[in-house]
Amino acid sequence: MNTLSFSISYQTFDSLDELNASDQTLCKKSEEALSTSYSPYSKFKVGTAILLADGQVVLGSNQENVAYPSGLCAERVALFAIGANNPNAVIKTMAITAFTNNFKIENPVTSCGSCLQVMAECEKRQNSPIEVLFYCIGGQIIKVKSVKSLLPFGFVEDRLGAG
Numbered sequence: 001m002n003t004l005s006f007s008i009s010y011q012t013f014d015s016l017d018e019l020n021a022s023d024q025t026l027c028k029k030s031e032e033a034l035s036t037s038y039s040p041y042s043k044f045k046v047g048t049a050i051l052l053a054d055g056q057v058v059l060g061s062n063q064e065n066v067a068y069p070s071g072l073c074a075e076r077v078a079l080f081a082i083g084a085n086n087p088n089a090v091i092k093t094m095a096i097t098a099f100t101n102n103f104k105i106e107n108p109v110t111s112c113g114s115c116l117q118v119m120a121e122c123e124k125r126q127n128s129p130i131e132v133l134f135y136c137i138g139g140q141i142i143k144v145k146s147v148k149s150l151l152p153f154g155f156v157e158d159r160l161g162a163g
Contacts (some may be wrong), residue, residue: 108134
């Protein structure tokens with residue numbers, strides 16, 4: 001038997017003012033994306049802003065459906081839009097935020113497992129890390145340098161699709 005461990009490094013910031021200008025802008029863009037959230041059932045809006053290497057910013061928001069499994073998270077909405085419209089784009093940074101009128105969100109909201117798997121696939125596809133900012137409006141921001149640190153045991157099977 002072997003016992004192994006892993007650890008991740010991440011940064012925390014107490015406010016937007018502590019971020020560099022590019023990250024501040026991306027967080028504000030993720031707030032803008034909240035306006036297109038379709039969340040009549042949960043009343044929990046999620047917005048994502050993705051910075052591409054060419055400087056373009058792509059927004060996504062959660063889209064619910066009365067048949068709950070048929071909806072889609074903000075991260076996947078934006079990532080799939082990039083894949084469908086600009087499949088060779090290189091993703092540099094993602095900012096993710098959330099808002100609800102039902103309660104005060106006091107900590108950054110992180111991505112679900114399905115979104116993390118899709119984010120990891122994008123990182124693998126482009127063969128370069130994607131920085132992620134989890135942004136709590138009016139509160140803390142968590143920044144990681146790579147999706148891989150968020151999903152160290154993500155599903156990978158290199159033989160799929162080969163030959």
